[in-house]
Amino acid sequence: MSITPSRRVSAVIFFSFLASMIIFFHGTIYHELYKHTHQLQTTEGHEHQHLVATEEERQKQLQDEFDRQMNIAHQHGRPSDPHSAPNAGPASKRPPPGPSPQNGADPDHSAPVEFPSHLPPTMVSHEHAGSIDIVIVETTGFHDEVSAALVHAFGSLSNARLHLYLERPRYGLLDVLKSFNLSSPIVAVNSTSEFGARGPKPQILVSTTCEVDPLRLDAQFKSLLEERKTFLYCVVHHADRWHGSENDVALQPWVREGLVDFIALSEHTANYFREHAVSEPTLRASTVLKVLPPVFPLVFPHKAKALSDSRLEIVVQGSYETTRRDYQGVFSTLSDLLGQRDDNRHLDRNLTLHLVGHGEHPTIPEQLNEHVFFDEKLNYIPFYSLISDSAALLPAFAGSEYLDRQASSSIAASLIGGTPVVVDRAMLDAYSYLDEGAVWVREEGESEMDVVTKLLASTPELIERQKHLVRIQCRQIVAKNIKSVSRWVEVALRRLSV
Structure with missing residues (x-):
């Protein structure tokens, strides 16, 4: 077919018009890209100064959403606490005492609860989901930090989907989970009341508080055991509460079937559990026990705030109950220390003791009012941030239970916060995952405040170097936890396939 001259002219005109439009749009796009790039370059210089404001706005938005959901929850008969925002200050200006994160503490039912509707959209993902359905359940409303450690360890598997059933996630726990760079997605966060009613049946079930979870979810646990398609990991908090107990009886069928491994939070609690917990002699030998430090x-x-020659901050973390922490002993030795100022020039440093806990305040001697502060109702990130700003964490144990049958949250908190904990040789033996080079060692005959006296004479550079070693050890323990869980799950899946 031939093209006539008139058609040829029309074609030339059309293509000329098309070319001009392409040039116009190309120029426009280039101009817009240039403007956008210029705006990015201009904005970049201001981002740092707006970082704090942006973070404060984000926290305020999160708190506002908490308050909104609490109003809804209150209308449905759930308790709420409008005074749950983080606060800190001198003891004389404190609001009524409240809770703080603590492993093993009683659940605080006035704390703001993060229901699934609080879950940030970026946290729920169905992309790149693997083939292993893992459920982590916690029915008591506490042990949030242990839940977080389990989520990170099991969520670092490359071929899994995580489903969380949490009774009362509090204190910005979901904000902590959101910060994790997980290999496997968190598919859903639900209330424990929905366990068994929604979501898939898990191949791996992790009971965060195994003293309670199997009893409160008795029907669901029994149903999963009957099908024999689920392997259970049972996390032990109180090794002395198992022998002959209801949970001991409830877990015996799982042990007989070889479908459960127990997880202790430290080597010393594992040893106690191994020797005392399982009441059925024939099952004791077949009980498999693992250890996973909850970091x-x-x-x-x-x-973190820069350390200074003029001040030193130390922290005690945990319940204000005198049966758990020896506060009067701490106050007595601190008073003695401050009374030596005239004889020791190193004591000219301003010394501040933060009590991060919950419960009824212990009585503070008048001479310590300017040195002791109660820090309460902190969300997890501010809680660990306060610890990270300190030079040392004092365990201040009132008894020996944290050395043989129960794991203290203070040890894990020091690692997560990146601050050395003051320990003696017995504590190093009990918490064998601690590196002696990343703690402040209290030698025989020394008190915890004797170690603080040494720190007052130390340089900020020495303290910062020790804090750096703590951060390194925390990363090493986290990496080891991931490797351990990967091996455990591989073995568990093989046992399910037999």
Whole structure:
């Protein structure tokens, strides 16, 4: 077919018009890209100064959403606490005492609860989901930090889907989980009341508080055991509460079937459990026990405060109950220390003791009012940030239970916060995952405050170097936890396939 001259002219005109439009749009797009690039370059210089404001706005938005959901929850008969925002200050200006994160503490039913509707959209993902359905369940409303450590360890598997059933996630726990760079997605966060009613049946079930979970979810646990398609990991908190107990009886069928491994939070609690917990002699030999220190990585929104020659901050973390922490002993030795100022020039440093806990306040001697502060109702990130700003964490144990049958949250908190904990040789033996080079060692005959006296004479550079070693050890333990869980799950799946 031939093209006539008139058609040829029309074609030339058309293509000329098309070319001009392409040039016009190309120029427009280039101009817009240039403007966008210029705006990015201009904005980049201002981002740092707006970082704090942005973080504060984000926290305020999160708190506002908490308050909104609490109003809804209150209308449905759930308790709420409008005074749950983080606060801190001198003891004389404190609001009524409240809770703080603590492993083994009683659940605080006035704390703000993060129901599944609080879950940030970026946290729920169905992309790149693997073939292993893992459920982590916690029915008591506490042990949030242990839940976080389990989520990080099991969520670091490359071929899994995580389903969380949490009774009362509190204190910004979901904010902590959101910060994790997990290989496997968190598919859903539900209330424990929905366990068994929604979501898939798991191949791996992790009971975060195994003294209670199997009893409160008795029907669901029994149903899974009957099908024999689920392997259970049972996390032990109180090794002395198992022998002959209801949970001991409830777990015996799982032990007989070879479908459960127990997880202790430290080697010393594992040893106690191994020797005392299982009441059925024929099952004791077949009980498999693992150890997983409850630590996880945490990126703080703000850089830790620089240490100084003029001040020193130390922290005691945990319940204000005198049966758990020897506060009067701490106050007595601190008073003695401050009374030596005239004889020791190193004591000119301003010394501050933060009590991060919950419960009824212990009585503070009048001479310590300017040195002791109660820090309460902190969300997890501010909680660990406060620890990270300190030079040392004092366990201040009132008894020996944290050395043989129960794991203290203070040890894990020091690692997560990146601050050395003060320990003696017995504690190093009990918490064998601690590196002697990343703690402050209290030698025989020394008190915890004797170690603080040494720190007052130390340089900020020495203390910062020790804090750096703590952060390194935390990363090493986290990496080891991931490797351990990977091996455990591989073996568990093989046992399910037999």
